[in-house]
Amino acid sequence: MRYHPxxxxxxxxxxxxxxxxxxxxxxxxxPASTLIxxxxxxxxxxxxxxxxxxxxKLAARNVAAGSVPFFIGAGAYxxxxxxxxxxxxxxxxxxxxxxxxxxxxxxxxxxTLFEFQTxxxxxxxxxxxxxxxxxxSTGTAEAVLMAHRLTGRRKALLSGGLHPQYAxxxxxxxxxxxDSVADMPPDVDCVEDLIARIDDTLSxxxxxxxxxxxxxxxxxxxxxxxxxxxxxxxxxxxxxxxLGLLTPPGAMGADIVVGEGxxxxxxxxxxxxxxxxxxxxxxxxxxxxxxxxxxxVDADGxxxxxxTLSTREQHIRRDKATSNICTNSxxxxxxxxxxxxxxxxxxxxxxxxxxxxxxxxxxxxxAQAPGIEVLNQSFFNEFTLRLPCDAAxxxxxxxxxxxxxxxxxxxxxxxxxxxxxxVVASTxxxxxxxxxxxxxALKESL
Amino acid sequence: xxxxxxINPEETPETFTGNRGLxxxxxxxxxxxxxxxxxxxxxxxxxxxxxxxxxxxxxPIGLPGLSEPETMRxxxxxxxxxxxxxxxxxxxxxxxxxxxxxxxxxxxxLDGFADIHPLQPVSTxxxxxxxxxxxxxxxxxxxxxxxxALSPKAGAHGExxxxxxxxxxxxxxxxxxxxxxxxxxQSAHGTNPATAALLGFSVRVVPAAADGTVRAEAVRTALGPxxxxxxxxxxNTCGLFEREIVEIAEAAHEAGAYFYCDGANxxxxxxxxxPGDFGVDAMHINLHKTFSTPHGGGGPGAGPVVLSERLAPxxxxxxxxxxxxxxxxxxxxxxxxxxxxxTAFHGQMGMFVRALAYLLAHGADGVAQASKDAVLSxxxxxxxxxxxxxxxxxxxxxMHEVLFDDAWxxxxxxxxxxxxxxxxxxxYHPMTMYFPLVVHGAMLIEPTESESKAALDLFIATLxxxxxxxxxxxxxxxxxxxxxxxxxxxxxxxxxxxxxLRWRAA
Numbered sequence: 019m020r021y022h023p024x025x026x027x028x029x030x031x032x033x034x035x036x037x038x039x040x041x042x043x044x045x046x047x048x049p050a051s052t053l054i055x056x057x058x059x060x061x062x063x064x065x066x067x068x069x070x071x072x073x074x075k076l077a078a079r080n081v082a083a084g085s086v087p088f089f090i091g092a093g094a095y096x097x098x099x100x101x102x103x104x105x106x107x108x109x110x111x112x113x114x115x116x117x118x119x120x121x122x123x124x125x126x127x128x129x130t131l132f133e134f135q136t137x138x139x140x141x142x143x144x145x146x147x148x149x150x151x152x153x154x155s156t157g158t159a160e161a162v163l164m165a166h167r168l169t170g171r172r173k174a175l176l177s178g179g180l181h182p183q184y185a186x187x188x189x190x191x192x193x194x195x196x197d198s199v200a201d202m203p204p205d206v207d208c209v210e211d212l213i214a215r216i217d218d219t220l221s222x223x224x225x226x227x228x229x230x231x232x233x234x235x236x237x238x239x240x241x242x243x244x245x246x247x248x249x250x251x252x253x254x255x256x257x258x259x260x261l262g263l264l265t266p267p268g269a270m271g272a273d274i275v276v277g278e279g280x281x282x283x284x285x286x287x288x289x290x291x292x293x294x295x296x297x298x299x300x301x302x303x304x305x306x307x308x309x310x311x312x313x314x315v316d317a318d319g320x321x322x323x324x325x326t327l328s329t330r331e332q333h334i335r336r337d338k339a340t341s342n343i344c345t346n347s348x349x350x351x352x353x354x355x356x357x358x359x360x361x362x363x364x365x366x367x368x369x370x371x372x373x374x375x376x377x378x379x380x381x382x383x384x385a386q387a388p389g390i391e392v393l394n395q396s397f398f399n400e401f402t403l404r405l406p407c408d409a410a411x412x413x414x415x416x417x418x419x420x421x422x423x424x425x426x427x428x429x430x431x432x433x434x435x436x437x438x439x440x441v442v443a444s445t446x447x448x449x450x451x452x453x454x455x456x457x458x459a460l461k462e463s464l
Numbered sequence: 465x466x467x468x469x470x471i472n473p474e475e476t477p478e479t480f481t482g483n484r485g486l487x488x489x490x491x492x493x494x495x496x497x498x499x500x501x502x503x504x505x506x507x508x509x510x511x512x513x514x515x516x517x518x519x520x521x522x523x524p525i526g527l528p529g530l531s532e533p534e535t536m537r538x539x540x541x542x543x544x545x546x547x548x549x550x551x552x553x554x555x556x557x558x559x560x561x562x563x564x565x566x567x568x569x570x571x572x573x574l575d576g577f578a579d580i581h582p583l584q585p586v587s588t589x590x591x592x593x594x595x596x597x598x599x600x601x602x603x604x605x606x607x608x609x610x611x612x613a614l615s616p617k618a619g620a621h622g623e624x625x626x627x628x629x630x631x632x633x634x635x636x637x638x639x640x641x642x643x644x645x646x647x648x649x650q651s652a653h654g655t656n657p658a659t660a661a662l663l664g665f666s667v668r669v670v671p672a673a674a675d676g677t678v679r680a681e682a683v684r685t686a687l688g689p690x691x692x693x694x695x696x697x698x699x700n701t702c703g704l705f706e707r708e709i710v711e712i713a714e715a716a717h718e719a720g721a722y723f724y725c726d727g728a729n730x731x732x733x734x735x736x737x738x739p740g741d742f743g744v745d746a747m748h749i750n751l752h753k754t755f756s757t758p759h760g761g762g763g764p765g766a767g768p769v770v771l772s773e774r775l776a777p778x779x780x781x782x783x784x785x786x787x788x789x790x791x792x793x794x795x796x797x798x799x800x801x802x803x804x805x806x807t808a809f810h811g812q813m814g815m816f817v818r819a820l821a822y823l824l825a826h827g828a829d830g831v832a833q834a835s836k837d838a839v840l841s842x843x844x845x846x847x848x849x850x851x852x853x854x855x856x857x858x859x860x861x862x863m864h865e866v867l868f869d870d871a872w873x874x875x876x877x878x879x880x881x882x883x884x885x886x887x888x889x890x891x892y893h894p895m896t897m898y899f900p901l902v903v904h905g906a907m908l909i910e911p912t913e914s915e916s917k918a919a920l921d922l923f924i925a926t927l928x929x930x931x932x933x934x935x936x937x938x939x940x941x942x943x944x945x946x947x948x949x950x951x952x953x954x955x956x957x958x959x960x961x962x963x964x965l966r967w968r969a970a
Binding site: 019020021022023024028029031032033035036037038041044045046047048049051052053054057058059060061062063064066068069070072073074075076077078079080081082083084085088090092093094096100102104106107108109110111112113114115116117118119120121122123124125126127129130131132133135136137139140141145146147149150152153154155156163181183184186187189190191193194195196227233234235236261262263264265266269285286287288289290291293303309310311312313314315316317318320322323324326327328329331332333334335336337338339341342343344345346347348349350352356358359360361362363364365366367368369371372374375376378379381394395396397398413414417422425429430432433446 | 482490492493494497498499500501502503504506507508509510511512513514515516517518519520521522524525526527528529530532535536538539540542543544545546547548549550551554556559561563564565567569570571573574575576577578579580581582583584585587588589590591592594595598602605606617618619620621623624628631632653654655657658659660661662663664666667704705707709710733735736737738741742758759760761762763764765766780795796798803804805806807808809810811812813814815817820821824825826827828829830832833834836837839840841843844846847848860861863884885888893894899913914915916917919946949950951952953954955956958959960963964965966967
C-alpha cells in the first residue's frame, strides 16, 4: 500500500517494543464479538492509475458547466477563477495544515483569516466578520439562533424571497430546537409586505437581496421597522459578486449579514464545499458563532495573529456554547480572499458590472421571445421568467439540446403552483454566442 | 507608506527588515494593496442602462487589490509561516493529521466533479450521484449500518444530524415531551454537549472509571425514562477502546434510549470493527480525519452520518434513490418521515470525491491496515515514552492516540504549554494539549499510520531529550519557547480582552 510507510520488518520491531505478539493483540481491549473475522465485501486496494480510471469514468457521466452554454444560479454561480487561486490554495502549508491552534507556527493561516474577516466586513458594510461558516444556508440558520440569543425571543420571520432551501434549513433547525418560524409565501413579484408582519414577538426578520427570484430589495425600511419592535434584521445574499455593485446590507441597517461566498474563488462542486460569510456589529461579537482570528503581539512585541474569543465556543463552554460549530471553511475562505485580493475594488466593480450587463442583455433578448415574461423590474445577474409551459420539462428539453438553461422554481418549491417559472442566471462566463444558443434552444423547446 | 511591524531591538536585533533569511515578514494586504490595482483582466462591461432599482453602491468599498505577481508573493510568503503535515509530524490527538494523497486533489478537480452545479438537471449529473452512492455503500459496509445522510458538512454538523434524527424518532414514538436528557461522558468533545443543548436536551454527565473508560453500570445508573440518547465516543477521547460498549448499547436500548456514537476516532477501527455491531444507532464519520481529505487550515470537513434501521426513516433530505438504471435525488421531505434539510444542496461533493479516491486506493484491506498501523504507531510511542512521561490511567494498550498527563512535569517549573512550545523549536507541531478535560495537563499524541518507523524514532528521541532537559532544570528552554518560530509566544489574553478582529485605516 503506497500510502503506508511501515514495512513488516518495522511492524515486527515495533510490536516487540510494545511487548505484544501481533497487531491483533493491540485490539485486545475490544470485545472479540465486535471484531471483523471475515473480509468485508468490498474491493481490494487499487493502483493510482486504476483509481484515476474509475473516477474519470464517473466524472465523464456528468455534463460539466464549462462544456455547454450555462445559465444556472439559484444560490451557486459559475465564475471564472484565476489560476493563481487554485495554485496558492494547493500549497502544502495551506492545504495540509490544521486549525491554527499554535499561533506561532500558523501565522500564514491566521493572517489570511484576519484579512478575510476585514474583506467580508468591508464588502457587507458591517463592523466585524467571523472566519467563515460551512456555507450560506447553515450560516443563515446560525444567524437566526444568534438573534434568538440576543433578543431573548425565539421566533423568526422569513421573507418569501429567501432561497427555499435556506428557508428549509432554518425551519428544520428551528423545529428541532423548539423555536418557531413564521413564513411568508413565495414572493415571486417582490410585493410582500414584511413590515406589516413585524411585531414585538419577533427575534429577527430574514430577508435576501438579491432575492431568490433575482429582485433587489431596499432593506432600509424593513430594518427601521425591525428596530422599532426590538427585532434584528438578518440580511442574506447568495451571490457575493453583487456586493461589488450594490449598496451593502450594512448601509441599509442590517444587524447580521450572512451569505454564500462560493462565487468568489470557489468552483461549483455540485453544492459543496462552499464558504459561508458571516458579519455583524461589534457589540454582538461575543454572541457570534464560529471561529474568529484577532490581532495581538508576541513576546517580542511583534504583531501576531491568534484565534480568539474562544470563551464563546463549545470546547470551553460545552452545553452553554453559542454554537456547536468547531470548524470553518478555511481553505474555501482562503480561495475567497485570494480571488478578492486579485480583483481588488477595481476588479470586483468591473466584474460586477459585467455580470449585470450580461444579464441585462440576456433578459432583453428573452423578453422578445413569444410568450415569455421577465418578472423583474430590478436584478443583478439573475432574474425569473414566466413561461407558457412547464419549466422543468423545458429545462430537460433544452438540456437535450446542449443548453443548461436555469432552475425551475418547482424543483425547490414543488407544491407552490409555480411550475411555469424559471430562474435564470448569467455571469461573465457567458458569451454572446452562449446567449444566442440559449434563445434559439428556448424557442425550439417551447 | 507601510509601517514595519514593531520590532523590539533588544530581542530581535538581527536585521533591519525583521526578515530572517528565508523567513520573511509580510505586511497585511491592506498595507500594501491599492484601490486602483487589480490582478485580473476583466472585460469592460458593454454599455447598458442599469436595472438596479436605485440600489447602486454609493461610496467606495475600501478593498485594496494586488497585481498577480504581488498576490503570488503575498500568499507564498504567508504560507511559509505555517506548519503543515507535508512538512513534518503533526501529532495532534483527536485531529488526525495524516498524509493527504495528491491523487485525491487531482480527482476532485476534474471538470465532471468541480464544474457541475447542484441544481442542474439530475439527468446531467448521474456520475455525481453514482459517486455518492458508491461512497455511501463503502461507509455503510464499513460500519454495518442501514442508511446514510451524506449532507452534513462537518463532524459537529453530523452530530447535529444524528441527534435530530434521534429527536424525530422519539417524537414519532410520542415521547417527545418526556425524553429530554442526553447522557454524555465527562471526557467527550465539547461539541457533544453543545449539540445536545442546541436541540433543547439537557445534559447528564456520566463519570468514567479509574481506567478512563465508561462502565455499563454507570450508564445504567444514569439511565431513566427521561433519557433520549447517550452520546459516546469510541475509541474514546482518552485513546481507549470502550470495553463495555456492547453492554452500554444494550442498556441504553433497554431503557428506550438511542446510542449516538461520536465517530471522531473511527480511523482506529475502520476495517477492523463495525460500529453497527456495537449497537450504534447513529454515527458521524469525519471524512477529513478517517479518509484523509485535507484539513485546509481549519476546514472544510465533511461529516456523513450512518444510521441504524430504526433511525433510517428519519434521515434528512436529500438522499439518493435508484429508479431502474437511473439515480434520483429525493430533495423534499414531504410524504416521508425525514426530519428535513440541513444545508442547501447535497453536501461536500468535493470531499466525497477525495474520500472515495482514498477508499478505492486503500481497498478494504488497506483501510484495515491503516487502522492497525495507526494503533501500532500510537502504542509504539506509548511504550517508548512510558518510563519518562506519565499515562493517567496506568499502563494499558491504547488505540490510535496515546494520552499522557503532566504529573511527570511536577516540580520542574515547566507546564504542558511550555513543553508543547519547546517542541516547535525542535521542528514539530505540538501534540493536543489540555484535552480531554478530565486529565490534568493532558497531552494527547496521535502519530497516525503515515509516519515511518524512522520518523517515529526521531520523534520519540526528541521527546525523551526534552523530558530529560525539563527534569534537569533547563527551564529556560521551555518557558522561553518558541525561540525559532516565525513568532514567539503570542499574547492570547490581550487578543481576547481587546479584540481587534479586522484591519482599520489608521
